[in-house]
């Protein structure tokens with residue numbers, strides 16, 4: 001999308017969903033976020049949370065990330081950035097590496113496509129799972 005889309009109306013529901021999403025760096029799934037939002041909006045339904053998330057993602061207010069073919073996750077941090085997924089527990093973290101613009105440029109030069117973006121997903125083992133693994137190895 002090259003033309004800026006007008007922001008959708010920020011209803012109370014969306015405001016709260018956005019606030020809850022911005023509180024965490026865990027890239028929650030819709031149902032995880034639903035559990036958080038429900039503390040503040042006990043009457044809200046999962047379907048409503050899901051629809052609002054999709055809508056806000058389409059409008060660029062949040063990021064929708066699809067990593068490793070698992071459930072969709074959401075991110076309030078919309079600057080381009082990479083993610084790393086733990087292959088043991090499935091946790092998704094932000095990756096503190098610069099986004100490689102050259103990749104997009106060289107893709108644009110070498111492909112007839114109009115390149116809109118790219119995403120990189122790192123896979124690894126998170127510190128907690130590393131500890132668990134080491135622990136299991138030493139106690140055996």
Ligand SMILES: [Zn+2]
Nearest residue numbers: 086089126129
């Ligand atoms: Zn892990």
Ligand SMILES: [Zn+2]
Nearest residue numbers: 075077093094
């Ligand atoms: Zn992120």
